[in-house]
Amino acid sequence: MRHIEALALIDGYDHRETGASITAHDFYRRLGCIDARSTGTAFGFNSILRRDLP
Template structure:
């Protein structure tokens, strides 16, 4: 069973660990090591706490924290699921949770900046490509999904 709840500051080390594991084990297939190192250095426990203060952040729990996502209005941010929990629908549950919140607040679409690694995940869940951009962390795809 998966429970989605609001992030608590005590979750920061676990969330930072999930992000690092994802980056090193999964995203490293699509990005050079220097980009992975830069991303890992960016997503420290302290930075995760700062981001949670700027956005609504959520975690998915099974027998521990298995994933995270955050949102700012209708923007999806920091979506990561621990590689050992991948393929169980946790990412979909997290995404649908924040989409429902955004829809309740009157937004008609969601938008995200997805890594090369996450691009197909979002497309499978109904997001469509808007454009691609180059970021300090490499190529990202901007995708959008209608909530109507």
């Protein structure tokens, strides 16, 4: 994730967002992401998490 964030910074992005199922939600929260919004999919509930880049 740190490598991906470094590449995003080089490309001029100031944050990243990722979709996470209920099973991955806590993983992304431990990486410093916050809940941005939620969506419903054909497979169930999906969280969109955001992390501002330094």
